[in-house]
Amino acid sequence: MVSSIQIMKLNTNSSLTSSKNSDLNFNLTKIIDSFLNDENKYEFDFFVQFIKQKQSNSELISKFLSDLRHLVDRLDPSKFDQNLINVIFYEIKWSLYSKNKTILSLFSEFLVDLNSAYTSYVQKCLGMLIKMFLLTKENDVDNEAMFLFAQNMIQNLVKISPSSKSCIIKLCDSMYPYMIKDTVIQESYIKNLLKLADYFKDLRLNLFEICIQKLLKIDVNSTREQILEAEMNNDEQLLTEVNEASNEDLTRPMKHPLADRLDVKMTVFFEFIKEKCFDSKSGQLNWDSCKSIYKDLLFTFDKYILFTYGSSHVQFIMFYICSFRSMLSEGFLDYLWKKFNAINSCAITKQVCSYYIGSYLARAKYIPITTCLATLQLMIKWIHSYIEKNGNNSNTLNFDMHRTFYALCQTVFYVIIFRNRQLFNSNDSSQNSKMIDLVKSWKLNEIINSRLNPLKYCLPTVRKKFARITYINQIAYCYSIIDANNRTSLPITGQSSLNIKMFFSNQNESLDSKNSDSKKSGLSDNPLDSFFPFDPYLLNRSRNYIQKCYVEFKDVYDENMEESSEEDEDDDESDDEDSDNGEDLSTDEEQSEETDMDEESEDNTEKTRMETKKKDFRFNTNLYDSDFENSMD
Template sequence: MAMATSTSSKLDFESILEKQKQGYYKDYDWLSSRLSDPEIETSELQTYIRSIRKCVTHLDRDYEVLVGIMLKLNWATRESCLIKEYQAFLLNLVSAHTYYLRAGVRMLVKHFMSHLTIVTKTGEGGDKNVEITVDDSLRQKHDLMFVNVHLVLKAITQIVPMTPKVLIPLLGELFPFFNKDVYIQECYVKNLLQITHYLPKMRQKIMEIVIERLLKFDVRSPREEIEELQREEDEDMEDIIFEMDDVSVQKEIVSSVDMLSIVETVPMSHKEGHKLDVLMEITFRYIHNLCYSEGELDWEATKLLYRELLLIFETLILPTHASCHVQFIMFYICSLKQPICEGFLDYLWKKVQDPIAQPVYRQISVCYMGSLLSRGIFVPLSTVKTCLEMMCNWIHKYLDQTGDVTLFADVTHHGPFYAVVQAILYVFVFRNKDIFESCKGLKWAEKLNFQRIVTCRLNPLKFCLPVVVQTFASVARSHQLAFCDTIIERNNRQVLPVACTNGNSDFGGKILDSFFPFDPYILSRSRKYILPLYREFQGSIEEGEDEEENEEDDFITEDIISPSNGKFTIGSLSKTPSDLMEYGVSPGFKHVQDMFKT
């Protein structure tokens, strides 16, 4: 075994490889066995790695098994001397033999998924609980490991130009499964975003991978489920506090605890929602750090990031049905600077005007616009007023071009029209106080000619959400801008069917499907990035007259999302009328040139 044990020399290792080719496997198998030993000492392993590195050019495809063993070594958490030796070996390997590049990069990416010790405990009744403890010590250990991995991955990208083409597909392929612990998901996303710092040209593709996974978590975390679990948790907390006999103890507990900090640090009860919350916080922090790299807004960096996110929005976020929170990424970046917000509104408005675009996407786009105009504190009133003007002008031109005589009420044929009208009503309801308090606000509002809109033959009040119609009617009546009550009463006497889910059904009489992309943000940890930017509804909500009289009109409180012929269509929320103003938004528009296309 002299040759086998003296592998520190290049000649001996070359001899092992040469003998293996000739059919003498004893030394080769012994070396493979030693490398596979998990108990091998650092000094011995370092010696083997150094010897193999010196003749790495000989490791062609005939030695894939040996290379595979080398790639499985536990190196990233060992002593620094061994780590450096292994990094040098890996660099030499992939530069000398590019056919090992994918295997090498795959090994590095798998290190982004931290390994956790899972303890299964049997509780009362025989129930088994899985416990995973992540403390500061473990985080520090993993952070150091991640640094070592990124150092070698960055070096590989610099010496092997084709690395990004191999890396990007692997990042998506190796993304942890949904059922993996939140800490594993957190580590993986953090490391993916870290790659963008040394591969900036790949940032958009990496962000696509991250946001696609966020969307999948989002649709697995319905708002209703999160709120229901939160209500149950709040009730349990109240029971605990008020079961105490000593009132002074209650006061001491309530006054000494920062409830907001508790909400931000305690994991959410909804498992998928909690994972989404953690990953959204990482994403918001990443965006903030990119845009404020030196403590002040870096305008050029912000513009570039916005363009990348806009492309992701178009391909992933806009077409995704039932997402509640991921779209706030666009909300957040729009808050950073006014031109970003205006650019996003401009992009959406062009989609609304595009006659070639599918009607459903035109409607979704207008919902996003209205949501932003209504909810964004950072959106100035001047922009809101200009957008309302543009929307109303578009509506009036739509009526002029189609002609009142030939028009008849039909959501199927005039869906974008009704969506724009609902946007006008909703944004006006949301911002009417600011409008009337502005200089000559009432005269400005009179010029919008609401009366023509609400009395046209297309009868938009029949198809818009009843709570929006009722609240707008109240505001318009009090300022004598339009008189909607007669129309509402006439519409109420007509029995409107609930929207069908069968794509072959007649949609002529259904209410307009509605989508509210910027409902209140309810994820506990990440909402700190949104709450300071977010406008809650201020004002009274009109819910119609007697509840029994309007019973047949209460069709919007149930879910009416319908996949028509396999295509996505917008759906309203299953909420009571009062909830819709507190938890709903709608459309709006941006001031740009040549906006009067239909």
């Protein structure tokens, strides 16, 4: 800083005067030369402060830039004082001139000349430009003009110094606004990063990684429970169900602040994918561009999303882009299945991949039934092979040893539940018969009756609905096994389950007291720490990109189900009291699983059994020995 005494000592004949009417009467060449020759450094320091204070004077800034451009050769960073450069890069508010094309043009020309002469200024210049991606809330600022200026200048600087691309990634990451910043600021920043990704194809993967990491941070800090609680109205009732949202709800801001920011940023990301994958004029899919973006997103998914605990929405980016062509969805399934079978994949990886496969097959409307059946066939084959190798050894009761097996079994059950209409209840009776024969050839009864007992470790809702569907269609009989499991709830051996729970747990901490009895017995309602990554999408505005290709659960067997008589209900209650541990304990725990299937009450399984018994329906146990006779086509 220059003191007032030092300023007063300046020569009255100096090249700079402080009179208000003579702001433009300065000789920049003489000031810089005097500084470089150690003749009058005080005058230079005074001029730096003068420019900083008078930065709102457009005529002054215009003259300053015009003169400085011709003195670029004197701005050698090894000799020249950096105070003036720092004022230019960091302290002058260039947004004040967002509507002044003349000054922006002069500034652009100066930056090009400066960085062409001395590439050591490139990093500082890039930092200033990337900072312009943050929206300014002043009314007289044209933010779009500043965004365009910054984008164009970054492209010019990379042409001047190609090695500066590495600086762009570091600066974009370090300057990314924190998740509690205003929504409009975060929206403008991610838009500009995606524009950079579109221009610099070789940096797109790195920029995707930055965007995905920041999205994940918001996603895991706005849980499904918190979002649903915030969306409650004054009467503590949900405003609208996800699958019945009105057009107004699709544009309504989220009440949860972090969810609202995530909603806006996910909309920006979805729109970017749509614009780059489809031709703007013809609307046709640009396959080369789509395939390239898909590869980058898949790499990012594998690196960040797959193993992120508590993510509820960011994974839908892969769900969305895979809807563009069947080859992409099949490729995504192939990636998950290969990762599941990889020799170097640990138990956690296999478990997570199985949950992604199951949720994806169940929820993606664009996946044809043939692809679903082919994937189920692969999983069934793996399960039977596992039973042959491990079904008769002495460690069949070791839960931790067989976690992967139990997770994949539950995945198969889950997909069958969601695809039950296509498998067993289509309008074509001959097709239904073929499908039933095909499913019977999978010998599900052998799986559920194996010593590994997969039904014991399934989620209660999955177990109940799978039992009812397979019973009605004569595929398998689960009720006797479920009853036996309810009467003999054994503790889970081993302690490695703690390791998985650090990464994936679908249980809410608030439910600990509710399920204390089940935990004391050593068997919780979610022993596999199950989760379904493609559970209903809760964000209002970005949901529009998902809902057209998303399957909502509909239970065909609930539509015409008759209510059981009071005597049957009394009999069911007495049977529950006679059992050692009773039926599965809490509906609250099932509701915490956040699936559409949780809408069913606890006694629907027993009702189905009683209805079937009334009709004297006998299950044909010989239906499981038939061979696989129908191809997947």
